[in-house]
Amino acid sequence: MSLIVTGTIGIDTVETPAGEVREGVLGGSCAYFAAAAQHHGAVNIVAAVGEDFPEEHMAKLSGLKGVDRRGLEVRAGSKTFRWGGKYHNNMDHRDTTFTDLNVLIEAPPVIPDEYKDAQYVFLANAHPMVQLGMLEQLPGRRLAVADTMDLWIDTARAELDQLITKVDGLVLNYDEAQLLTGHNNTVAAAKHILDMGPSFVVVKKGEHGCLFVIRDQDGVGIGALPAFPAETVVDPTGAGDSFAGGMMGYLAHDQNGEPEFNLARLKAALAHGTVMASFTIETFSLDRLASLTTNELGERFDEFARMLRVH
Amino acid sequence: MSLIVTGTIGIDTVETPAGEVREGVLGGSCAYFAAAAQHHGAVNIVAAVGEDFPEEHMAKLSGLKGVDRRGLEVRAGSKTFRWGGKYHNNMDHRDTTFTDLNVLIEAPPVIPDEYKDAQYVFLANAHPMVQLGMLEQLPGRRLAVADTMDLWIDTARAELDQLITKVDGLVLNYDEAQLLTGHNNTVAAAKHILDMGPSFVVVKKGEHGCLFVIRDQDGVGIGALPAFPAETVVDPTGAGDSFAGGMMGYLAHDQNGEPEFNLARLKAALAHGTVMASFTIETFSLDRLASLTTNELGERFDEFARMLRVH
Numbered sequence: 001m002s003l004i005v006t007g008t009i010g011i012d013t014v015e016t017p018a019g020e021v022r023e024g025v026l027g028g029s030c031a032y033f034a035a036a037a038q039h040h041g042a043v044n045i046v047a048a049v050g051e052d053f054p055e056e057h058m059a060k061l062s063g064l065k066g067v068d069r070r071g072l073e074v075r076a077g078s079k080t081f082r083w084g085g086k087y088h089n090n091m092d093h094r095d096t097t098f099t100d101l102n103v104l105i106e107a108p109p110v111i112p113d114e115y116k117d118a119q120y121v122f123l124a125n126a127h128p129m130v131q132l133g134m135l136e137q138l139p140g141r142r143l144a145v146a147d148t149m150d151l152w153i154d155t156a157r158a159e160l161d162q163l164i165t166k167v168d169g170l171v172l173n174y175d176e177a178q179l180l181t182g183h184n185n186t187v188a189a190a191k192h193i194l195d196m197g198p199s200f201v202v203v204k205k206g207e208h209g210c211l212f213v214i215r216d217q218d219g220v221g222i223g224a225l226p227a228f229p230a231e232t233v234v235d236p237t238g239a240g241d242s243f244a245g246g247m248m249g250y251l252a253h254d255q256n257g258e259p260e261f262n263l264a265r266l267k268a269a270l271a272h273g274t275v276m277a278s279f280t281i282e283t284f285s286l287d288r289l290a291s292l293t294t295n296e297l298g299e300r301f302d303e304f305a306r307m308l309r310v311h
Numbered sequence: 312m313s314l315i316v317t318g319t320i321g322i323d324t325v326e327t328p329a330g331e332v333r334e335g336v337l338g339g340s341c342a343y344f345a346a347a348a349q350h351h352g353a354v355n356i357v358a359a360v361g362e363d364f365p366e367e368h369m370a371k372l373s374g375l376k377g378v379d380r381r382g383l384e385v386r387a388g389s390k391t392f393r394w395g396g397k398y399h400n401n402m403d404h405r406d407t408t409f410t411d412l413n414v415l416i417e418a419p420p421v422i423p424d425e426y427k428d429a430q431y432v433f434l435a436n437a438h439p440m441v442q443l444g445m446l447e448q449l450p451g452r453r454l455a456v457a458d459t460m461d462l463w464i465d466t467a468r469a470e471l472d473q474l475i476t477k478v479d480g481l482v483l484n485y486d487e488a489q490l491l492t493g494h495n496n497t498v499a500a501a502k503h504i505l506d507m508g509p510s511f512v513v514v515k516k517g518e519h520g521c522l523f524v525i526r527d528q529d530g531v532g533i534g535a536l537p538a539f540p541a542e543t544v545v546d547p548t549g550a551g552d553s554f555a556g557g558m559m560g561y562l563a564h565d566q567n568g569e570p571e572f573n574l575a576r577l578k579a580a581l582a583h584g585t586v587m588a589s590f591t592i593e594t595f596s597l598d599r600l601a602s603l604t605t606n607e608l609g610e611r612f613d614e615f616a617r618m619l620r621v622h
Contacts, residue, residue: 089495184400185401185541185542185543186518186540187541187542188542208516209537222540224520224537224540225621226519226520226522226535227535228535231533267621268622271621271622307578308536308621309578309619310536310579310582310619311616
């Protein structure tokens, strides 16, 4: 079924704890999500870049076979979103070294008419009003999931609360779940968010995997998955967005008939997202996601599923 | 097969983030380990307490049907080890409010002759020289596992290194694995310790589960398991020791014939340890471990195994 993602396509500068720096690489939530999701099937992207967006980055996006770029607006007179980050030693924390919002503070990109029947919708992190605006233009949605961040919890709480009542799923980081709910216990935090409206909540814990709660026909289910153990982490940027891309790509495309959305299906989707993220962090930018083959993906998924078999 | 644990039996004072305090409850690594392991079969304990050890605590230990107390020395003229801790909001960090070592700085307890053919050995956290001394008295061991802590990494490194070469497995906390090896990446840290001698290493991550590496007939295997998601955490004290107790109890007692020790068996053992720890934290002291039934344990293990099935 059709899958759409709205978010950023940006130009990143990343510094690792070892001091290695990559300047001006392709990044952004929408780029990472799409590069992941396209391994499962087609994904329509909605984003805006400026006229400074490098030709080589556009060529990289074009090289992702499942990505439909009709919703990628190249805005004359505007500049592309740029972000810089420096990772701490444990790779699970980073400092933002600069943020040039540029095109992000202009009018949001337009959703092409031919995208408006989208059934699976992912609203990558943005101001909740922008996310709400996008959502309203997608009346055919079956499953809409949003990501958010601490900034909106602190500065746009009312709008975020409104968004949360309108989506089917919310994906957010560990500390953000605590910040949003005041609960230090992750299960309690996730259940609290569930009570705010969505039918499932995924708490991302970086190297520690994820925890989720879902309300389905069997009641409220709770679960947790570890991350795929990674010895070499080159650049964790985009891990969360490609996790979401793997999850949503699986939900939209890997199915027989019209499966019920329930705990088992969410769990399989999260496992696919987990495996996808484990590839993302192996290189800078989208490089590993771009080179990834169906075989490699399948093999690591099987390895992950086998790792989780305890009897 | 026979299982022995050496460690502490103490009197704890625990304060929760909510300000609830329990004074003078039964605790100590050996007590938590044994209360967990005895659900799988007999466990022989080696520990010393002072003449101040309360009758009610002794009665509690006696009530644990699988625990053999012939190695529990009640030392005249000595005082029992006492520890106080206060948990932070997230329950994964705590401050030690006081430590009265008392009997722990006297001569170590004696291993009774009838315990000396023990095949499965767990050396709970102690000075590595004490752990080495215990190990040397157990020539019949098939699988010896040690726990340690930051204090010994900082103050008795040479002795700890020696211990690590002599045990089959090492169990330690996340930050301790980093401190011991200088690696911030947990997989790299665990593999580094594997290169120091043991055939497996388990890194405990509290609410985030555990990560492990093992060298078996198939080479080096790596894996991770989440914790069992817990919404209500009353007191995390003893979670790590009962995790080890569930793991070692399973390895010593739940087997058909003489199974090979390999990744699959370690993983099943760690899953049993994980489930055991999830009960421990539901109450103060050993209360939940004492009331736990075989049915409850089996049901939660099945639930955990089902939670980890991703396709």
